[in-house]
């Protein structure tokens with residue numbers, strides 16, 4: 121079974137994504153912020169990381185920068201609804217820093233699953 125780490129400070133979003141992914145047959149590790157997410161990454165070495173960008177403590181961009189330094193680099197999907205500057209600013213930055221796919225909130229569940237399948241073949 122492929123395992124996915126999901127990081128989002130919004131509890132409802134986190135639960136929605138984790139339910140969706142586990143119903144689709146993936147193992148799921150949920151985390152509520154970037155610091156907790158990185159701890160979980162090192163503890164479980166999941167195949168894919170899905171991370172929100174705007175979070176307290178440690179932001180998604182910092183998580184992506186740290187993961188991008190690893191060999192092999194884990195697969196990463198960045199999701200964001202924006203913040204002050206909007207998703208148009210943060211999502212392309214996430215892609216530059218190492219995200220394999222970016223997804224703007226709100227998104228349809230099938231969009232997320234399509235990206236996950238694309239990265240976990």
Ligand SMILES: [Mg+2]
Pocket residue numbers: 128129130172173174175
């Ligand atoms: Mg957030």
